[in-house]
Amino acid sequence: MKTAAVAVVGLLGALSLCLRTEANTAWDLVRQSAANWTGNLPCGGWDCDCEFRKPKGCCCVARPLFELEEATFMRMVGLWEGLTSLNEQIDEVTGGRNIAFAAFLSSTPGCFGPFTRNVSIPYQNITLNQGYGYNAALGAFTAPRAGLYSFSYTVYSNVGPAGERLYHKVQLMKDGQVIASSWEDNREDSEDSATQTVLLQLKQGNQMYVELVSGRFLCADMQGYNSFSGFLVYPLADVPV
Secondary structure, three states: HHHHHHHHHHHHHHHHHOOOOOOOHHHHHHHHHHHHHHOOOOOOOHHHHHHHOOOOOEEEEOHHHHHHHHHHHHHHHHHHHHHHHHHHHHHHOOOOHHHOOEEOOOOOEEEEOOOOOOEOOOEEEEEEEEEEEEEOOOEEEEEEEEEEEEEEEEEEEOOOOOOOOOEEEEEEOOOEEEEEEEEEEEEOOOOOEEEEEEEEEOOOOEEEEEEEOOOOOOOOOOOOOOOOEEEEEEEOOOOOO
8 A cells, every 4th residue: 555655646746847836744744755765766757766865956857858859859850851852852853944045047138048068047036045055156055954855946938939949948956966857849839937846855965956958048037937946844863875
């Protein structure tokens, strides 16, 4: 009976923790009983020996609080590492997506071409160049980063009087390789246009441009119909060769 009574009293004392209230006769008896108790006090996880036998400069919840603080800190470290990893993944998916360009050939009543070799078309009127991948001097786009890109071009020519030969051919190029082409070669039409759109995986540094094939020409584009544009659909960490 005595053991059970002291255990109950000990637990009640632990629940009071470090509350400092004016001592009364019942509490003095509890403290004295605990101090005189031989062996370990039945207080569960509480440091009742500290509370009842050595109260000065001691708190019965110091160790549980320390353990709780340590566990909370480690959990915060884990959450921070998780957030950092998630942020890196988000940056990988969305970072650097502001890559886009649009340019068109200057209006001219005359003709561009013909030339004795294939020539990159200088789309010098730039309306958009996010990421600064397009170079008007070269008429070429250089991929600032690896990813899936969309490219479009429109070719237009007007040779004027009926019966004149409409004779153009342009090619979308990737590092010297033909990706797509559009052409017209007849006397039935004096005016014609075509548009191509492609999706390509590019590595950083790949170049895209549109070239006019040798011996061909583009004429009388007064509205800037000849255009070249592209944008990054989404980045890729690695692009196969």
